[in-house]
Amino acid sequence: MNFKNPKINIISLEEVDSTNTYAKNLAKEGMDEGTVVIAKRQTMGRGRLGRKFYSPSGTGIYMSIILKPETDAESILLITTAAAVAVSQAIENVTGKSTLIKWVNDIYMNEKKVCGILCEGSFRDCHTLEYAILGIGINISKPDTPFPDEIKNIAGYILEKDDENIKEKIIEEVIDNFFNLYKNISKKPHLEIYRKRNLLSGKPVNIIQCDEIIDEGVCTGIDDDFAIIITKDNDTIKISSGEVSVKERI
Numbered sequence: 575m576n577f578k579n580p581k582i583n584i585i586s587l588e589e590v591d592s593t594n595t596y597a598k599n600l601a602k603e604g605m606d607e608g609t610v611v612i613a614k615r616q617t618m619g620r621g622r623l624g625r626k627f628y629s630p631s632g633t634g635i636y637m638s639i640i641l642k643p644e645t646d647a648e649s650i651l652l653i654t655t656a657a658a659v660a661v662s663q664a665i666e667n668v669t670g671k672s673t674l675i676k677w678v679n680d681i682y683m684n685e686k687k688v689c690g691i692l693c694e695g696s697f698r699d700c701h702t703l704e705y706a707i708l709g710i711g712i713n714i715s716k717p718d719t720p721f722p723d724e725i726k727n728i729a730g731y732i733l734e735k736d737d738e739n740i741k742e743k744i745i746e747e748v749i750d751n752f753f754n755l756y757k758n759i760s761k762k763p764h765l766e767i768y769r770k771r772n773l774l775s776g777k778p779v780n781i782i783q784c785d786e787i788i789d790e791g792v793c794t795g796i797d798d799d800f801a802i803i804i805t806k807d808n809d810t811i812k813i814s815s816g817e818v819s820v821k822e823r824i
């Protein structure tokens with residue numbers, strides 16, 4: 575694989591519990607920014623809030639990038655959103671297929687989730703980020719055995735048939751696109767494109783906390799700090815916390 579950024583160092587694994595956990599242990603040992611752990615299969619792929627990320631063998635990309643940003647805690651949200659833009663553009667550039675970003679960390683194609691992003695930070699104190707692990711899981715092709723019941727109505731994939739060439743190209747594009755944004759991350763170079771690809775734009779949404787609907791409204795945009803703006807009657811709510819998720823009302 576070829577990358578524009580000379581700092582990229584790929585570690586390829588057949589199987590791992592979670593590439594995020596593996597990369598975190600490397601970062602703790604002092605491994606450099608730009609180290610990318612890629613696995614063919616994860617036995618305990620993780621989503622946010624202890625959720626699982628189904629990671630079957632060979633049909634997906636499961637990767638984690640070690641980052642050592644110089645900015646503070648808010649950069650986790652910037653990294654997550656930049657990764658969403660990087661993945662969405664990579665899929666489009668390589669396959670010609672359009673995707674949309676569901677705030678804050680999911681990529682959707684034809685109303686199905688084809689990618690999830692999990693950025694985890696380790697903090698020296700409340701504000702100083704020691705390192706961040708950017709985890710990206712993409713369902714490239716139809717899994718050999720169908721998606722499990724709990725995600726069969728949610729999860730989708732990009733290609734009908736597995737294609738190692740396309741998979742490799744998507745990995746290269748994701749990494750190149752991401753680092754291109756990351757070098758100026760504090761200037762938020764991805765804000766406009768993130769807004770344009772906002773799946774929830776203009777849609778009625780539920781605001782969900784701890785699996786419970788706590789409020790509802792209409793998504794009226796993404797603010798300058800990547801918080802989602804939800805309007806209800808004449809009130810405007812902005813949500814930026816990773817512990818709040820927003821779902822479409824069916």
Ligand code: BT5
Pocket residue numbers: 591592593594595616618619620621622623625626627628629635636637638679680687688689690691692709710711712713724725728729730
């Ligand atoms: C995410 O969390 O979607 C973040 C997923 C990050 C996965 C990558 S893979 C490489 C790295 N190593 C890891 O261990 N993790 C990262 P969240 O937004 O919380 O969504 C989780 C929810 O997505 C689950 O509760 C399911 O409903 C759904 N889901 C699980 N597996 C899926 C899949 N393969 N495709 C689509 N949806 C899935």
